[in-house]
Amino acid sequence: MQSTPIKIGTRGSKLALAQAYETRQRLMEAHGLTENRFEIVAIQTTGDMIQDRPLSEAGGKGLFTKEIEEALLDGRIDLAVHSSKDMPTYLPDGLEMVTFLPREDVRDAFISRKYGSLAEMPEGAVVGTSSLRRQAMVKKIRPDLDVVMYRGNVQTRLMKLEQGVADATLLACAGLRRLGEAEVITSAIDVDDFLPAVGQGAIGIETRVGDERILELLGAIHHRDTERALACERAFLGALDGSCRTPIAGLARIDGDSLTFSGLVLMPDGSAHFDVVEEGAVIDAQNIGLRAADALRAKAGAAFFEAVLAASH
Numbered sequence: 001m002q003s004t005p006i007k008i009g010t011r012g013s014k015l016a017l018a019q020a021y022e023t024r025q026r027l028m029e030a031h032g033l034t035e036n037r038f039e040i041v042a043i044q045t046t047g048d049m050i051q052d053r054p055l056s057e058a059g060g061k062g063l064f065t066k067e068i069e070e071a072l073l074d075g076r077i078d079l080a081v082h083s084s085k086d087m088p089t090y091l092p093d094g095l096e097m098v099t100f101l102p103r104e105d106v107r108d109a110f111i112s113r114k115y116g117s118l119a120e121m122p123e124g125a126v127v128g129t130s131s132l133r134r135q136a137m138v139k140k141i142r143p144d145l146d147v148v149m150y151r152g153n154v155q156t157r158l159m160k161l162e163q164g165v166a167d168a169t170l171l172a173c174a175g176l177r178r179l180g181e182a183e184v185i186t187s188a189i190d191v192d193d194f195l196p197a198v199g200q201g202a203i204g205i206e207t208r209v210g211d212e213r214i215l216e217l218l219g220a221i222h223h224r225d226t227e228r229a230l231a232c233e234r235a236f237l238g239a240l241d242g243s244c245r246t247p248i249a250g251l252a253r254i255d256g257d258s259l260t261f262s263g264l265v266l267m268p269d270g271s272a273h274f275d276v277v278e279e280g281a282v283i284d285a286q287n288i289g290l291r292a293a294d295a296l297r298a299k300a301g302a303a304f305f306e307a308v309l310a311a312s313h
């Protein structure tokens with residue numbers, strides 16, 4: 001391997017850095033390196049700077065990736081480590097995300113000092129979240145609970161809980177585990193009760209198209225089944241909604257050669273929802289996601305999607 005360090009780009013949040021370190025660790029182990037040949041480059045993004053309003057109002061998902069993608073295209077970094085969940089459906093020309101690390105726990109975590117689960121919360125108790133999907137899912141299951149929306153990274157959201165802004169919050173189990181904070185999880189919610197976001201728990205690595213040197217390096221840490229699950233989930237999301245103003249959930253589960261995808265769209269207030277299940281061969285992952293999107297669109301109708309967008313403004 002050459003001697004100039006390979007530059008790993010990432011956002012600067014604690015979680016993003018933990019994911020970049022995990023990637024470096026896996027690369028060093030997979031290639032039997034004893035000496036660090038990687039430099040981690042933290043890049044501040046527009047999304048990190050906006051703290052005063054919901055991101056869905058500020059223009060959606062690309063906000064956390066633009067500056068990192070510019071660095072990748074400029075050659076200031078060689079690869080970018082992302083939470084797949086935060087990645088836009090379509091990437092800029094010249095970039096691709098084809099490498100995935102083994103997926104962490106995909107479930108959402110219920111976190112509270114007062115109650116053991118959503119079901120145990122009394123009427124009128126407050127759930128704080130910054131995700132439209134979680135808001136809608138909570139309202140779907142428990143219309144009698146209050147949901148307050150607030151922004152901030154994982155640490156900020158946990159702090160708001162301590163300050164009593166909410167009685168409970170929901171966060172991805174994966175992020176908490178990667179931060180070494182799994183002990184704050186009161187209970188992990190079964191995916192059949194609370195479908196995760198597309199890409200939840202999966203670290204994706206973005207690279208320049210055709211950068212064989214880097215792609216070959218990454219081949220050693222790539223996890224095939226995670227790639228296929230993500231291909232399915234991202235096809236589903238892309239076919240339904242490129243923005244993040246629609247509460248959408250989706251999860252592909254792989255068992256041997258077969259893949260089962262479950263998808264869900266909801267009204268932000270949880271008052272209506274439509275779900276879909278599609279199965280097929282793993283090699284057909286992307287088509288299964290597209291089929292699920294078609295089926296869901298047919299079931300829900302165009303008026304439903306218009307109503308969702310009108311309600312999430």
Ligand SMILES: NCc1[nH]cc(CCC(=O)O)c1CC(=O)O
Nearest residue numbers: 083085171172174175200201202
């Ligand atoms: N939107 C923020 C974000 N992006 C990725 C994760 C957690 C890790 C993951 O889902 O892979 C989180 C925080 C959360 O949802 O709790």
